[in-house]
Structures are given as C-alpha cells and as structure tokens.
Amino acid sequence: MKKYKTSEYKTDLVQEAAVAYGYQNFDDVGIFRLMDISQKGISFKIFDNLAKKFPFTMQDWADFLHISGKTLSRYQKEEKSFDILQSEKILQIEMLYQRGEEVFGSSDNFLIWLQSENVALGKTKPQDLLGSVFGISLLMDELTRIEHGVLA
Template sequence: MTYSYQNFDDVGVFNLIDITQKGISFKLFDGISKKFPFTMQDWADYLHISGKTLSRYQKEDKSFDVLQSEKILQIEILYKRGQEVFGSSENFLIWLQSENVALGKTKPQDLLGSVFGISLLMDELTRIEHGVLA
C-alpha cells in the first residue's frame, strides 16, 4: 500500500475511509511498523492499547478497529510526507527522534499518540519544506 501526501483526491480519501472501516490487519500493520524504530510498546502507546492487547492482535492476526486503523494510516502518511520533505526515510527518522526547538523541545515521535500531534507534525513538515524553521 503506497500513499503519497501530495496527491490525495476525493477518491483517495474515500479509499482510506474504506480501509479504516474494514480495519487494518496485523499483517499490514506489521509492514508499516517495521519502517520505524519504535518498539511494540511504543506502538501500543500510540494506539492507546496495552502491549498485551497488541501481542494478542499479532498472535490472532486480528484487525484493528476504526480509530486504531486511522491512527496507523495517519502515521504512515506522515512517514511518506517526511520522506518527501527530508529526501529519505533515514533523515526523516532522525528528525522524528530528535528534540525539536520549534515543538517546544519535544521529540516529534512523542506526539504520535494524538491526532492533534500528528496534525502538528504535518504542519511542521510543511514549514520545513518552505524554509520556515521556527
């Protein structure tokens, strides 16, 4: 599954809605999660579930609910946007794990548990892309 931040049209958005309503399988989540240096406990925290529940999803190849699926896709879209802005996944991941002055000395990855945090990070990536760093 490949999504690019810059070319979402109504069809693309409806496709995302359809995917989230059906629920993302653990197998698909696993492919997305491996792009990041996060632990399974980090992911559990971002998805507001226990590590034990996440392990059960893995064991049973269970699908995530709508809200969890939306969060997973939002993080995936953020990843794609970060690659576009920084030119590589490596540079984006360094940024994601580094304290950020523009974000009040917060590590961007610490904001992934909130849709507002993800939105803030998307805005910050746009500012970086346009050369507005603070």
C-alpha cells in the same frame, strides 16, 4: 506489492491497504477510500509492514494506538484487524512517514528528525506526538514549514 532492490525498498502501507481492500489505483485513493479502509480495519500483517519502518518498540506502538502491549500481542497472534480508530491512526502515521520522506529526501533523515528534540515543537521529540491526532496534524504542518524553509 511491488518488489524493490534493497537500496530501492519502499513499503507503502496506504497503497498496500488500498490494494488489499480492492482499490487498484493508489492515485485515486482519496479521503472516502481511506475512510472505507479504516472502517474495514487494517490487518496486523499490513500494520507490521509499517512498524518495521520505524525504530519503535511494540510497546511504543501500543502507546500510540492507546492499547496495551498485551492486546497488541494478541492482535499479532490471532492475526486480528484493528478497529476504526486504530486503523485511522495507523494510516495517519503512514501518511506522515511518506510526507517526511518527501520533505527530508530519505527515510533515514526523516527518522532522525522524528527522534530529535525540536525547538519549534517546544523542545519535544516529534515521535512523542504520534499518540494524538492533533500531534500528527501538528507534525504534518511542521513538515510543510520545513519544506518551505520556515524553521521556527
């Protein structure tokens, strides 16, 4: 993974996972390669790099991934990889993060949005939707609306 100065630091889970699983060019990581990465399973180490970007607890992550906190701790201790469904969810959340950075111009602004009650989402905090594939899709759609100036 490329090293950045603190002010430029960016972790790209999808890029990191792509390299870890033998894909050298992130620009070519399409849906079939993401499926392949998911099938092989995201390692806890790669997941941990993503988790550090967010202000969520490990219990929050366990809830998003629909596993117990104890199971998540065991994955960490045993350096296990996640199953396909959990790996897909991790990749989807990473792609949401990347999209949020693009739309809001910084990770800080995106994380504020993610934790703030949102009228367009029925007064729900966007982070409360991360446990569902449909919720993540809704958030991606909302980011597109924000990008185009359609706020409600």
